[in-house]
Amino acid sequence: MTAAATLARRASFPHGVHPPEGKHFAADKPIEPLPPPAEVVIPFAQHLGAPARPVVKPRQEVKCGDLLGEPAGFISAAVHCSINGKTQAFCAVTLPNARHVPAVPVKADGEQLSGQALWDDVYGGDWPSNVGGVEPRAVADAAAAAGLVGMGGAAFPTHVKLVHNDNKPIDTILINGCECEPFLTSDYRLMLQAPRAIVTGALLAARAQHAGRIVAVIEDNKPRAVEAMRDAAAGTGIEVAVARTKYPQGGERQAILAVTGRRVPTAGLPLDVGVVVVNVGTAAALARAVLRGKPLTHRVVCVTGGGVAEPKNVLAPIGTSYQALIDFCGGLTADAARVISGGPMMGFAVGDLATPVTKGTSGLTVLTARDVRAAEETHCIRCGRCVDVCPAALVPTKIAAAAKAGDWELARRYYITACIECGCCGYICPARIPLVQLIRMGKSLLPRD
Amino acid sequence: MGPVPFRPNMTDAPEQVEAPSPAPAVAVAPAPHLAAPVATRGMMIDVIIALAPVMLAAVLVFGWYAPMQVGICVGTCVVVELALTACRGRRVTVTDGSAVVTGCILAFSLPPTGTWYVGVIGSAVAIAIGKWVFGGLGQNLFNPAMVGRAFVMLAFAAAVGAGGYVARPEAAWVQVVTQATPMAAAKAGQAVTPLWKLLLGNTNGSLGETSAVACLLGGAWLLLRRTISWHVPAGVLGTAAAIAALMQALGRPALGVPRQLCGGALLFGALFIATDLVTSPLTAKGKLIFGVCVGALVMLIRTMSNYPEGVMFAVLVMNAFVPLINRWTIPVPLGGAVKKK
Numbered sequence: 001m002t003a004a005a006t007l008a009r010r011a012s013f014p015h016g017v018h019p020p021e022g023k024h025f026a027a028d029k030p031i032e033p034l035p036p037p038a039e040v041v042i043p044f045a046q047h048l049g050a051p052a053r054p055v056v057k058p059r060q061e062v063k064c065g066d067l068l069g070e071p072a073g074f075i076s077a078a079v080h081c082s083i084n085g086k087t088q089a090f091c092a093v094t095l096p097n098a099r100h101v102p103a104v105p106v107k108a109d110g111e112q113l114s115g116q117a118l119w120d121d122v123y124g125g126d127w128p129s130n131v132g133g134v135e136p137r138a139v140a141d142a143a144a145a146a147g148l149v150g151m152g153g154a155a156f157p158t159h160v161k162l163v164h165n166d167n168k169p170i171d172t173i174l175i176n177g178c179e180c181e182p183f184l185t186s187d188y189r190l191m192l193q194a195p196r197a198i199v200t201g202a203l204l205a206a207r208a209q210h211a212g213r214i215v216a217v218i219e220d221n222k223p224r225a226v227e228a229m230r231d232a233a234a235g236t237g238i239e240v241a242v243a244r245t246k247y248p249q250g251g252e253r254q255a256i257l258a259v260t261g262r263r264v265p266t267a268g269l270p271l272d273v274g275v276v277v278v279n280v281g282t283a284a285a286l287a288r289a290v291l292r293g294k295p296l297t298h299r300v301v302c303v304t305g306g307g308v309a310e311p312k313n314v315l316a317p318i319g320t321s322y323q324a325l326i327d328f329c330g331g332l333t334a335d336a337a338r339v340i341s342g343g344p345m346m347g348f349a350v351g352d353l354a355t356p357v358t359k360g361t362s363g364l365t366v367l368t369a370r371d372v373r374a375a376e377e378t379h380c381i382r383c384g385r386c387v388d389v390c391p392a393a394l395v396p397t398k399i400a401a402a403a404k405a406g407d408w409e410l411a412r413r414y415y416i417t418a419c420i421e422c423g424c425c426g427y428i429c430p431a432r433i434p435l436v437q438l439i440r441m442g443k444s445l446l447p448r449d
Numbered sequence: 450m451g452p453v454p455f456r457p458n459m460t461d462a463p464e465q466v467e468a469p470s471p472a473p474a475v476a477v478a479p480a481p482h483l484a485a486p487v488a489t490r491g492m493m494i495d496v497i498i499a500l501a502p503v504m505l506a507a508v509l510v511f512g513w514y515a516p517m518q519v520g521i522c523v524g525t526c527v528v529v530e531l532a533l534t535a536c537r538g539r540r541v542t543v544t545d546g547s548a549v550v551t552g553c554i555l556a557f558s559l560p561p562t563g564t565w566y567v568g569v570i571g572s573a574v575a576i577a578i579g580k581w582v583f584g585g586l587g588q589n590l591f592n593p594a595m596v597g598r599a600f601v602m603l604a605f606a607a608a609v610g611a612g613g614y615v616a617r618p619e620a621a622w623v624q625v626v627t628q629a630t631p632m633a634a635a636k637a638g639q640a641v642t643p644l645w646k647l648l649l650g651n652t653n654g655s656l657g658e659t660s661a662v663a664c665l666l667g668g669a670w671l672l673l674r675r676t677i678s679w680h681v682p683a684g685v686l687g688t689a690a691a692i693a694a695l696m697q698a699l700g701r702p703a704l705g706v707p708r709q710l711c712g713g714a715l716l717f718g719a720l721f722i723a724t725d726l727v728t729s730p731l732t733a734k735g736k737l738i739f740g741v742c743v744g745a746l747v748m749l750i751r752t753m754s755n756y757p758e759g760v761m762f763a764v765l766v767m768n769a770f771v772p773l774i775n776r777w778t779i780p781v782p783l784g785g786a787v788k789k790k
Contacts, residue, residue: 014783017485019481019483019485020483182483253783253784257783263783263784263785264784265784265785266782266783266784266785266786266787267784267787268784337476338476338477338478338482340480340482344480344481344482344483345480345481345482345483346480346481347480347482348480349476349477349478349479349480349482350477351477365482367482367483371482371483372478372482372483373478373481373482373483373484374484374488378489378542378545378586378587379585379586379587379588380587381489381492381547381586381587381726381727382587382726382727382728382729382731383492383726384678384726384730384731384732384736387731387732387733387780388678388733391783392782392783392784393780393781393782393783394780394782395731395732395775395779395780397731398731398775412787413779414779415779415782415786415787417787418782418783418784418787423480423481426479426480426481426484427481427483427484427485428485429484429485430485430487430488430489430491430492431488431489431587432484432488434479436479436480436481437479437480440479
């Protein structure tokens, strides 16, 4: 099949929006390793689930890759040191999602891996396309030992998805390279610069789950990434599917629907329909963890937007402060108005640039006053645009109103729990009602019965 | 440009940023951080743009009666809106454009030669009773313009009823207003108005309803801009056409499909009145149900009642059912319904 024929039948999902793409800021900037920072602050909870249990003491010598915290349960993840140095007194940090978590600062000391050597260590070198020698069970174990979590943003512990369960057979591994969030280009650059690592990670994930089909899904605004992934995947049996550029194409449920036609049950998970979704960054980290025994210590962070002097894609140690990244990118411009951890649709605005990069930090988007959504809220005019764009087929305005009024029965009748918080409704709302915020608030206050 | 210190932008209160503070204060707000370009006012401006061809047709057919009636209604709506927001201590809402739209729709649904105070009273009732009694824009159950029109139609039956359309002697210079409206003529069994007149609009009727072509042009703009969805107009017009065809097939005295569609306020109503965002259902399915019911009611009133036309009553009746329709048409989420506990 020719590329043109595939493009003509681009996969997609119902509804969604077309926000300004903003990819031009950093799409053509090759990934640059960050010069070693003087200090990193490593939170013990960078993932969904229980925080890791510290296994180090303050003022202890640590090397890059040393275990700092061990998983405190099955849905938890190990935490590793990302530089060589000495631990400091433990502290608490506030992550962008407003969670206050314990953390350990590490002061750099001695020789550090940097520049090309760092790149070679993380993504460089040869990645085999024959992983037949790897024990399937060993993949999940290596992922757990490496503290791997979903690097697309949600930070769900990866080993949980890779443990084979005969009651929930997995037939498809979906490698998610959609990167539908506007502005962000970290996954895009990784697909261009390290496609072989992604392919190897995908093969390992499939091996762990005995899955017969592997599909990498990429939006059609990234033709070069499609090409790079097709080249890297040649002869491995991995399909590269091209999806329409539409937000939230990279949402787990939307990507699965587009590629397989399967609908993940509202209260279920992708594994209920036989699919495991792995972000491209996670796939590359999985390959590194399994074949090189290296934990998750670095990640690509896209520092982008009109509010950054020189947008860049940076390979940074986990725990680097946002300030250090922004300084590396020339600082903020005079009209910078909002710093967002993640992309502008689902990312969290941050109030403190000392916040550290975590495993789920896919980017820092700095918007200018011109870009930022006007704050003034007016009455709902019931135009139904939120209904027209909701990819979960909900009635956001009714859910938000029910949540505001504390009417939980009504909120449930409109399926508040089915909301994926993608932000399409808030984006399109002509009355500028903070629909997603109200729905999130409703979800957290919803009585459990 | 070199690095500059982090100086956040507080959109609401720029002065506060200058206040010295040890740590940088950063403006935070919930996601999404981007917004689609069209706000409420933009949607109202789209409606006003869509009404331009209707206005043009009205001026060509009715001369200066058209701008006068529109001016009276829009002016009154704006003044009443301002007065009521001031009374209730609310932020000024007249800039959202909805009062102007209400005034236009009401003016276009009144007889061109109607006495001035009919427009004033209708507009005042539309904004005060039709909208603000319920809490302002977005809260009203009934289409405000139709509430205003229903009030003056009942209060000033002679001026706004079928007889009100045949002009007072001083308006005889506008030729068309000396004839009965096409729908009234049909009701009375008089001569059938030629179809080309209904299309172009050089016939008697409410200010905005006479030209089918103008209504279709405006409606096309609204559909193109996605200010309205196709479901309501398709429901109204499809149902009306089906019923008209059925009646013709049964040999009942009827105007036939094209005249039923182009005559009276059906097109104007289907594209501009029934599609009012606030008072129509939220979901596509709901909008279709709403449109079908409005179309059926219009045909019922046209054929079975003493009124020649029924768009206003049909819309008002169906407005009352909108909350119920919204409840009936809650969509099933993408992943299926959550099991009830």
